[in-house]
Amino acid sequence: SLERRHKFWETQPVGQFKDIGDTSLPEGPIELPTPLSEVKQEPYNLPNLYEWITCDMSSEDMCNEVFNLLSNNYVEDDENMFRFNYSKEFLCWAFQPPGFFKSWHIGVRVKSSKKLVAFITGVPARIRVRDEVVNMAEINFLCVHKKLRSKRLAPVMIKEVTRRVHLENIWQAAYTAGVVLPTPMATCQYWHRSLNPKKLIDVGFSRLGARMTMSRTIKLYKLPESTVTAGFRKMELHDVPAVTRLLRTYLSQFVVAPDFDENDVEHWLLPKENVVDSYLVESPETHEVTDFCSFYTLPSTILGNQNYSTLTAAYSYYNVSTKTPLLQLMNDALIVAKQKDYDVFNALDVMDNESFLKELKFGPGDGKLHYYLYNYRIRHALKPSELGLVLL
Numbered sequence: 001s002l003e004r005r006h007k008f009w010e011t012q013p014v015g016q017f018k019d020i021g022d023t024s025l026p027e028g029p030i031e032l033p034t035p036l037s038e039v040k041q042e043p044y045n046l047p048n049l050y051e052w053i054t055c056d057m058s059s060e061d062m063c064n065e066v067f068n069l070l071s072n073n074y075v076e077d078d079e080n081m082f083r084f085n086y087s088k089e090f091l092c093w094a095f096q097p098p099g100f101f102k103s104w105h106i107g108v109r110v111k112s113s114k115k116l117v118a119f120i121t122g123v124p125a126r127i128r129v130r131d132e133v134v135n136m137a138e139i140n141f142l143c144v145h146k147k148l149r150s151k152r153l154a155p156v157m158i159k160e161v162t163r164r165v166h167l168e169n170i171w172q173a174a175y176t177a178g179v180v181l182p183t184p185m186a187t188c189q190y191w192h193r194s195l196n197p198k199k200l201i202d203v204g205f206s207r208l209g210a211r212m213t214m215s216r217t218i219k220l221y222k223l224p225e226s227t228v229t230a231g232f233r234k235m236e237l238h239d240v241p242a243v244t245r246l247l248r249t250y251l252s253q254f255v256v257a258p259d260f261d262e263n264d265v266e267h268w269l270l271p272k273e274n275v276v277d278s279y280l281v282e283s284p285e286t287h288e289v290t291d292f293c294s295f296y297t298l299p300s301t302i303l304g305n306q307n308y309s310t311l312t313a314a315y316s317y318y319n320v321s322t323k324t325p326l327l328q329l330m331n332d333a334l335i336v337a338k339q340k341d342y343d344v345f346n347a348l349d350v351m352d353n354e355s356f357l358k359e360l361k362f363g364p365g366d367g368k369l370h371y372y373l374y375n376y377r378i379r380h381a382l383k384p385s386e387l388g389l390v391l392l
């Protein structure tokens, strides 16, 4: 909007608010690649007290430091009641997909104390935009310690990760944020499905509905003890080729989606304890893999509650239904999440999720998740149902 100034983002090759509606601007890269010899060879300057560190996430100590920084300083909800608490094993998984670059795991330390006070990561991803498959960096886990906020450190972090991505001859990026920046390519709504309504109400995540008692609420969200779909089972290594085929076919319908190959599927979707769960339906007759669903594990620290410290949440990841109705498939996902004692199952209204949210008793969240591309113009903002991309 006109009065909002984005002193940093106005300098970047991203869609600018002033350009919204200007259909003369072509869709695609905003700036052309520069010759690698012309990419700034040395890191950007940090304020004197601080130094860059490339984080080797194969080191236990480094993982601990990153975990602690994020656990105490990462994203909170608008009412500062919850803070994401990605686990160490989740972070190691998220940072090291096929083809990852250690140089894209960037930290800032205090020179004297060696304390980690800021962080940002990129991982490589092939993202298709309409008919173009583009090599991108997925940027995530941008975090500045609470004591160092509003000192314009974030733009330096962003310029530094941009520089290091450019050095690998990659010129586009994808990222999501709860804040509005120039300029969202899509804006999604997140939804929550209560699994443990009593705890959710006790911690203030949910409120008791009008004319509802606690016992009536518990009954409303009750789920069967076991899944209902014949052939529903955990994904295993030997399923990777079939799941890759199923997923590639399904994702081809969306305007923006990952271009997963078998290596990507093996990394991102093979079940990993306490990180990602994935299930499929294998037809008992034909042994064909007809459906797939998955969710990742992201607990939130509960800030300031005497009885509970952690909210365990499952986040819908990639789901494909070709034979089992999506409604039934996702209900089985809810049943499994409840069996594993998650408190809540979260989902964005991307892909075909809209079709099951209300019927499976999801309630709308209190915020939005905005999707962005860096150095790639999309002529019109996409509807959530045109998005086939979920970032962690």
Ligand SMILES: CCCCCCCCCCCCCC(=O)CSCCNC(=O)CCNC(=O)[C@H](O)C(C)(C)COP(=O)(O)OP(=O)(O)OC[C@H]1O[C@@H](n2cnc3c(N)ncnc32)[C@H](O)[C@@H]1OP(=O)(O)O
Pocket (backbone or CB within 6 Å): 005, 006, 007, 008, 009, 010, 073, 074, 075, 076, 137, 139, 140, 141, 142, 143, 144, 145, 148, 149, 150, 151, 152, 153, 154, 155, 158, 161, 162, 165, 166, 170, 171, 172, 173, 174, 175, 176, 177, 178, 179, 181, 374, 375
């Ligand atoms: C070709 C490769 C390209 C790769 C790069 C692609 C781009 C990747 C972009 C990154 C994607 C990350 C995705 C991701 O990680 C998922 S979104 C989660 C971001 N992290 C958090 O919210 C954690 C808690 N907050 C913080 O740690 C700080 O508040 C942060 C560090 C967020 C900002 O630190 P601060 O101390 O509060 O603020 P200053 O340093 O004074 O800086 C103010 C400037 O930063 C702009 N800002 C604020 N939040 C932002 C956000 N979430 N994305 C982008 N920009 C953001 C803001 O608009 C302003 O610029 P403007 O004046 O122009 O408006």
Ligand SMILES: CN(C)Cc1n[nH]c2ccc(-c3ccc(F)cc3OCCn3ccnc3)cc12
Pocket (backbone or CB within 6 Å): 075, 076, 077, 078, 082, 083, 084, 140, 141, 176, 177, 178, 190, 191, 192, 300, 346, 347, 348, 365, 367, 368, 369, 391, 392
């Ligand atoms: C995606 N990834 C980049 C992390 C990230 N960054 N910024 C965010 C803002 C919202 C969501 C989000 C996405 C899906 C969802 F069901 C609920 C969400 O946030 C609820 C509010 N909240 C924030 C912290 N604890 C609770 C994620 C993110």
